[in-house]
Amino acid sequence: MIRIHLFLCALASMLPSMLESQNPPVPRRDSVARADSIARADSIALVRELEKMQARPETGAPSEGSTPTGTGGPTNPRLIPDISVIGDVIADLSPKGSTQESGRRFDIREVELALSSAVDPYFRADFILGLSDLEGIAIEEAYITATALPWQSAARIGRFHLPFGKQNTTHRAELQTIEYPHAIQSFLGPEGSKGTGVWFSKILAPFGFYQELLLTAVDHFGESEEEGTGLLASEPANKKVNGLGYSARLRNYLDLSESANLELSVSAATGRRAQPVDCDPAVDCVRSDEVNAVNARQSLIGADLTFRWRPLQQGLYKSFILQAELMRQVNERSSALGRASLPGEYAGPRRNANGAYVFSRYQLTRRTHLGARYDWVQDPFADAELAEGSFKAASGYLQFFPSEFSKLVLGLERQFAAGDRKALNRLILQSTFAVGPHRPHPF
Known part of the structure; x- marks a missing residue:
């Protein structure tokens, strides 16, 4: 990691000269000076970052009171x-x-709160919670659906509205x-009929x-x-x-x-x-x-x-x-x-x-x-x-x-x-x- 940062510092310092050699000279000197200032500022920032990394203790366990920054949470939006x-x-x-x-x-x-997501290539999960002053929090529906069954079939297990008649499977709202x-x-x-x-x-x-x-x-x-x-x-x-x-x-x-x-x-x-x-x-x-x-x-x-x-x-x-x-x-x-x-x-x-x-x-x-x-x-x-x-x-x-x-x-x-x-x-x-x-x- 230290070698990579040293390489970036060197590259940032060489960048203005490389640009001058490849591009035609710019007639306005203030533009060149401004580019040099930006390059030097970037180099200084990289050096300071490198110094911070060198001063940080290289221990495997996080220090007390620090916040772990691992990859434990779902970073892929499709997993949310x-x-x-x-x-x-x-x-x-x-x-x-x-x-x-x-x-x-x-x-x-x-008030209905619904969460749904694909569990994996074979299952999909759906949760619907109902909130009201009379009933508090109630599980309206909560089931997992097998989506990869053969012969144009599907299966669920959990709580769902019974498929009886035309309107019973539709939520009241x-x-x-x-x-x-x-x-x-x-x-x-x-509120219709549902079962587990x-x-x-x-x-x-x-x-x-x-x-x-x-x-x-x-x-x-x-x-x-x-x-x-x-x-x-x-x-x-x-x-x-x-x-x-x-x-x-x-x-x-x-x-x-x-x-x-x-x-x-x-x-x-x-x-x-x-x-x-x-x-x-x-x-x-x-x-x-x-x-x-x-x-x-x-x-x-x-x-x-x-x-x-x-x-x-x-x-x-x-x-x-x-x-x-x-x-x-x-x-x-x-x-x-x-x-x-x-x-x-x-x-x-x-x-x-x-x-x-x-x-x-x-x-x-x-x-x-x-x-x-x-x-x-x-x-x-x-x-x-x-x-x-x-x-x-x-x-x-x-x-x-x-x-x-x-x-x-x-x-x-x-x-x-x-x-x-x-x-x-x-x-x-x-x-x-x-x-x-x-x-x-x-x-």
């Missing part, structure tokens, strides 16, 4: 994961008070509406059009007692293999023209989950006082259709989406469970239930969209013969996108009266904004 943050802010201006879970008129509904359709909220949860387990997909094309098969097996179906349901059965639902949650989805995609395409898919999911039991410790309970639920099988069957239209020459300014989804929830009831297995009076779903929605969105300008949705859901806890067990709502949305990183939505919803349920009008303004790399939306 992509980091993005999405904010979801709600202003509930409903005339009869806030309809949000928090009860606030203005609320930061959630990235929906084309403010909230999930009411059928998804009723059958899968207010394994996920497998394979692309098929036996009939000349695109098909994709998705299969999952997760620890449990729906929310568990640890996630805030407050239900505790005598044993975990996942104690046996048939108590795990399983789902399957078959996507079928067809190009109708250069400007239009159609997706028609079917889904199914099943698993055992805790259902409530009305327990009077003095009369009904035959087990521990802490047991207030029983594990019952619940299954979902669904079909969804999505039509997209976007003209080639006006793709930035005109588009149209028509989407519909039908679900049926099949519940195991008290007659199938048996009285001996119940710690009290069964208070779970009394019947099978159906739900559906129809959604459409038309692009008015490059940044403005107008949408509408109609929801219909049956109440699985209502008596089968009662007509008031159905929920109906109609909503309209006006969307404005200043850019692909921000969105403003004005939503108006009318929930119709049925039985003891009164009509309700909701007026909600949503603002979402993202920083960092924009992660792709599910297609």
Whole structure:
């Protein structure tokens, strides 16, 4: 190292003479003098640096209090994961008070922190954390994907949104509406359904059009007692293999023209989950006082259709989406469970239930969209013969996108009266904004 610095000092002192010998003489002497001064200053700086290096103790271990300057950190930008943050802010201006879970008129509904990176040539890792005042910090998704599997297949292990239906795999802040359709909220949860387990997909094309098969097996179906349901059965639902949650989805995609395409898919999911039991410790309970639920099988069957239209020459300014989804929830009831297995009076779903929605969105300008949705859901806890067990709502949305990183939505919803349920009008303004790399939306 010392020899290299001596060589640089000599080279810096010889540089002015070398330049004079190769270039024609410069008529202005002040330019030559200025170049000589710069060369001498560089030489002096190199000599001083060399003196500092000679005065520094050459020991292998760093001195106490010094900061190590090794290459332990990732210096390659490709090793640094992509980091993005999405904010979801709600202003509930409903005339009869806030309809949000928090009860606030203005609320930061959630902040999502996403990190994704290639682990190596064979795996990719994705992490999505949700931050909210109600739930604190929650793991929304965290999985590793095997990207080098043969036969056009892929696999994941970790936590992910179940591939059931069309909209459940989309995060709430990235929906084309403010909230999930009411059928998804009723059958899968207010924030959709996710689980921890394994996920497998394979692309098929036996009939000349695109098909994709998705299969999952997760620890449990729906929310568990640890996630805030407050239900505790005598044993975990996942104690046996048939108590795990399983789902399957078959996507079928067809190009109708250069400007239009159609997706028609079917889904199914099943698993055992805790259902409530009305327990009077003095009369009904035959087990521990802490047991207030029983594990019952619940299954979902669904079909969804999505039509997209976007003209080639006006793709930035005109588009149209028509989407519909039908679900049926099949519940195991008290007659199938048996009285001996119940710690009290069964208070779970009394019947099978159906739900559906129809959604459409038309692009008015490059940044403005107008949408509408109609929801219909049956109440699985209502008596089968009662007509008031159905929920109906109609909503309209006006969307404005200043850019692909921000969105403003004005939503108006009318929930119709049925039985003891009164009509309700909701007026909600949503603002979402993202920083960092924009992660792709599910297609």
